C-alpha cells in the first residue's frame with residue numbers, strides 16, 4: 001500500500017485532490033466516525049444514508065446513496081471498479097498509472113478513480129454543510145467536469161447520461 005500511496009503525488013490532477021486521496025487512503029478523512037474520536041457528542045451515522053456508520057470506506061464506496069454513482073461511472077468509462085475496499089480500488093488505479101499503455105482508455109482509468117472519490121467527498125460536504133440534497137446526477141456531473149477539465153472525455157458518458165433517470169435515487 002505504501003508504494004501505491006506514493007504514486008498519488010505523481011498523478012496529473014490538482015494538489016488538493018492528491019492530498020484528499022492520500023488522507024482517504026490513510027483513513028484520515030474527517031468523516032463522522034473519525035471526528036467522533038474527539039467529539040463524543042457527534043453522530044457517527046452516515047450523512048447520506050443515515051443508516052450506517054460513516055467510515056471512509058462506507059462513504060466513498062459502499063453507501064447505498066453513492067453506489068449508483070460507481071455503477072454509472074463503470075458504464076460510462078467501461079472500467080470495472082472494485083469497490084469492496086479502498087485498497088483494492090487504489091491497487092487498480094496504481095496499475096493503470098504504472099502501465100505503459102498510453103491509450104485514451106488508460107488515461108481515463110488514471111483520472112476516474114481520483115475524480116470519483118473527490119466528487120463524492122465534495123457532494124457529501126455540500127449535503128452536510130450547505131444542507132443540499134444528494135442527487136446522483138450532480139455527482140456524475142462533477143465527475144465528468146473533473147475528467148473533462150483534464151482534457152479527457154468518457155466515450156460512453158453521452159449515452160449513459162440519457163439513462164441517468166434509472167440511477168436517480170435522490171430525494
Ligand SMILES: [Zn+2]
Pocket residue numbers: 046047048049050051052058059062063064065
Ligand atoms: Zn451511507
